[in-house]
Amino acid sequence: MDMDIIEAKANIFKALGHPSRLAIVEKLAEGECCVCELVELVGADFSTVSKHLAVLKDVGIVDFTRDGQKMIYRLKVPCLLRFIDCIDNVINRNDSNETRACGAETLQTAGSK
Amino acid sequence: MDMDIIEAKANIFKALGHPSRLAIVEKLAEGECCVCELVELVGADFSTVSKHLAVLKDVGIVDFTRDGQKMIYRLKVPCLLRFIDCIDNVINRNDSNETRACGAETLQTAGSK
DNA sequence: TTTATATTTGGCAATAATACCAAATATAAA
């Protein structure tokens, strides 16, 4: 078991494992936007949001370009949306129908690794 | 934006955001096993592994049953494997071909929510 | 230039996560 790879993967999950960052990712899933909009969205300090974005950037799931004074952030990894949908399912049935909601039919199209 | 739901989702990601826990999840993806096997796998103290398992249990992605003295843990959410595959892709191309590896063709089979 | 806007960085206090040890619990074997 390659611990370097496991660690890199875990870092990506960790990046998504914060409410503000997840909210940001879900917002960016609807389209790119500037930091100022994300500040409004999560209701935290500008600097806080900026640091959250740096975390997401570090693990490679968002990216940005400058547009004048604004930094435009965008989602770099659309497949994350699938994750989030699946996680939704986990939440919506956390004690019954364990393996149903996003199981077999999703799995069979996997095929990597 | 419902912060309760966002928070619940983030907790699931957070649970996966630790190397030992992710290794455990990947191992369980291959089949159920007892805590003792997982202890060997991650090379940490029994109590540490037990607590990691509690975290995974809390967010609802693993479950267990007792078999004699042993506790048999198993993955409750197979769709996580998809996530992990996608994350693999993120890692393997973290600076080129941004939206390719697990993009459109994966997305189009989504359909939940 | 000077000033304003948008954003990032550095610093730091508060909080949370991690990992170990020791002790508790629960089952099985002797």
Place this chain on the structure above:
DNA sequence: TTTATATTTGGTATTATTGCCAAATATAAA
């Protein structure tokens, strides 16, 4: 029973994360 095995819980020190403020930077507007 007593003892051994498998596991969880409680306690705690160490380390990491978070979020704010203040200061720095970078672009645009006046």
